[in-house]
Amino acid sequence: MGSQTLEADQFADLGVVDTASWLVPQWRGRGVGREMRAAVLHLAFAELGAVAAVTSAWHDNHASLGVSRSLGYLDNGYELHARGDRADRMERLILTVDRWRDLADLATVDIAGLRPCLPLFGLSG
Ligand SMILES: CC(C)(COP(=O)(O)OP(=O)(O)OC[C@H]1O[C@@H](n2cnc3c(N)ncnc32)[C@H](O)[C@@H]1OP(=O)(O)O)[C@@H](O)C(=O)NCCC(=O)NCCS
Secondary structure, three states, rough: EEEEEEEOHHHHOOOEEEEEEEOOOHHOOOOOOHHHHHHHHHHHHOOOOOEEEEEEOOOHHHHHHHHHHOOOEEEEEHHHHHHHHOEEEEEEEEEEEHHHHHHOOOOHHOOOHHHHHHHHHHHOO
């Protein structure tokens, strides 16, 4: 169907994760993007101890921005990036753990078998 990445730099020190999502066209607009982002946010916040999740999308990527906003991310400024032969606006968004806890439906995600993998995230098992 697609992929959902969760990545971080110096996660053990900073606790900030970044996400990127992609679905094959026939699976877009059916709620899957929101569901898979909610899943990795649960992994990051409830299991890995993240303090914030950030993401970014072109200003006109309404599906990507829609996923983020529907999960409670707030606007966090923008950057100008090269897009073709011009500069265009990349929106930045952020969701803190406190806001996630207030908004997330915690019962909808169930994570199993994580403990042996924690060292791979730079965390103790
Ligand atoms: C971005 C992507 C992963 C989103 O997943 P999706 O399954 O299409 O999105 P969902 O159906 O889960 O929609 C999530 C929210 O965004 C809204 N949304 C989705 N598509 C939208 C669109 N084209 N315009 C406006 N809002 C849209 C939905 O209404 C929903 O909001 P709600 O929960 O408040 O109702 C998917 O569209 C995709 O793979 N796009 C191409 C790759 C890409 O752009 N990746 C992101 C790069 S930053």
